[in-house]
Amino acid sequence: MTQLTTNSDPTLSDNTANHSPTSLNSFAPRLLDWFAENGRHDLPWQQHQTDAPNPYIVWLSEVMLQQTQVTTVLPYFARFMASFPTVQDLAAAEWDTVAEHWAGLGYYARARNLHKGAKQLVEVIDETGDFPQTLASWESISGVGPSTAGAIMAMGLHRYGVICDGNVKRVLTRWAAIDGDITKSATTKELWALAERLTPKENSGLFAQAMMDMGATLCTRSKPACLLCPLQEDCLAHAEGRETDYPVKAKKQPKPSKFSNALLIKDIDGNILWLQRPDNGIWGGLWSLPLQFIKKTDGKISGKTTVKNDTKLNVASHEKIYEAEFTTAEQIINEWLDKHKLEAKAVSKTLLDDAPIKHSLTHFHWYLTPQSLTLNVKQTTKITEALQAAEININWLNADAAQVTLGLPRAMVKILE
Structure with a gap:
């Protein structure tokens, strides 16, 4: 089993009481062993097999993947990379051209933020000679929230970064039986603390990729493949046969x-x-x-x-x-x-x-x-x-x-x- 140094500070999570230190410390190694054998390694934006990662590619893909499935994003990503191979190309493009490339992908504010963010990134590069190198600097870019910034740090720069997107929240709420409403700030804080506790200090980019794959391919919304899951032996939702009860989310009001x-x-x-x-x-x-x-x-x-x-x-x-x-x-x-x-x-x-x-x-x-x-x-x-x-x-x-x-x-x- 892969040996990793994890973030073991006990103050980082309020929701570790239901799991032993052994379970907590073995979470990442088990997940990474599974990912090495069964994860996706051919997505065009993945940087975990690259010695010199490209944060532009990770940033672009992360913005596109917000609220959108991989299969939908793939052709759009290919089209963007063909037309805008560098962040400078994207920043210099006319908005109409960017909009044409984005059309049909939905959530159009993302495209506006992407174009604005490209211009901001070019300003940073012109001033410093490189992409932003800190979490706070990435979070200052339009449309980049904490999870996207963590993904870029981990996968785009090969530094320490933590992600807690929808897929990760689903995995964690099931594994730790977190029954708080995930739309509430208290639950969000609890999930982030647990994600930080479980993310290894080294290879956090690999861990981020593995968590994304876990949520996308095994720990799915309606039919989780628990028998194939490397975490099933101490997954509390699985032990209770209540996998699909998590994550807990307030019932949506009918849309007008x-x-x-x-x-x-x-x-x-x-x-x-x-x-x-x-x-x-x-x-x-x-x-x-x-x-x-x-x-x-x-x-x-x-x-x-x-x-x-x-x-x-x-x-x-x-x-x-x-x-x-x-x-x-x-x-x-x-x-x-x-x-x-x-x-x-x-x-x-x-x-x-x-x-x-x-x-x-x-x-x-x-x-x-x-x-x-x-x-x-x-x-x-x-x-x-x-x-x-x-x-x-x-x-x-x-x-x-x-x-x-x-x-x-x-x-x-x-x-x-």
């Missing part, structure tokens, strides 16, 4: 729902009007169809959900809603259409199916009803001039060209499909 029309405003050649979203807010900096707010509802929507025209909110009489739900560009378009008495027609997927397209975001479900309107040459010129006068970034592109050229949120791709 929001309903909008998605306007496919076309010119006579079939090109569609696209708007670049404001930097702040949902889909910041990406390209979207003009959206027309209808209504919001609380709670869960089940079954077929159809929004009829007679439910459309008269937003002009609700100024606060109008300001909050319509971007400046959408206000211009909505007022222009009203002034010229133009109305888009619903686009049904089939003659019998006029249900909106559902797109779920972190905090709400969005139901988008495609509606189409074709403008003549004069109308196309006028609406373009109105938007350009307000310094709105627009594009007239057909569906195929938009998907290739613009950074589109997944919801827009759903509509085009």
Whole structure:
């Protein structure tokens, strides 16, 4: 069995009483022996087999992997590395190019932070000649929290670093039967203390990789492969047959729902009007169809959900809603259409199916009803001039060209499909 020096300071964890010192000290060696034989060693961002690790690669992958599975990230990572092989390349890239590469990966604030973080890293490198070398320095980079910073320290610099992401929390709550709500700060503090206690002073990068693999391949959410687990003999959740009771998390409240029309405003050649979203807010900096707010509802929507025209909110009489739900560009378009008495027609997927397209975001479900309107040459010129006068970034592109050229949120791709 691998021999390692672990962090044995007993003050670091409040949750070691249920495990003997032998169990605590053998945790990392058992995990690393398993990882050497059964772990993943071919992921393109892994640095544990590299003598001169590249923190840029680890940082990029860690940001992409936040709330996203490895299989989804792989093609995006390859595309980023092909276009931006160094942090300097990423920092120098135009935001539209970065957004196009990220489109479809979701949680778009990550892309904004990534681009901003690249510029910050280049400033550090220009000043010091190297990437940040301390945990605090990495945590000062946009979008980098304690676990991401720990991963970069451990895997990207081969120094001591501790991670405590979702996979790690699942492993630890089961192994130590931590029954506190993981959304609460007290439980978070307890989990971090235990993670620090178990992480070896040497080879913490290997340990981080192994913990990630454990959570991703064995200690999974619904069907953990306990018989294959190197930690099963002293896993308290397994001993009680309660693996899937952990981690404990407060029951989520049903998400509210929001309903909008998605306007496919076309010119006579079939090109569609696209708007670049404001930097702040949902889909910041990406390209979207003009959206027309209808209504919001609380709670869960089940079954077929159809929004009829007679439910459309008269937003002009609700100024606060109008300001909050319509971007400046959408206000211009909505007022222009009203002034010229133009109305888009619903686009049904089939003659019998006029249900909106559902797109779920972190905090709400969005139901988008495609509606189409074709403008003549004069109308196309006028609406373009109105938007350009307000310094709105627009594009007239057909569906195929938009998907290739613009950074589109997944919801827009759903509509085009």
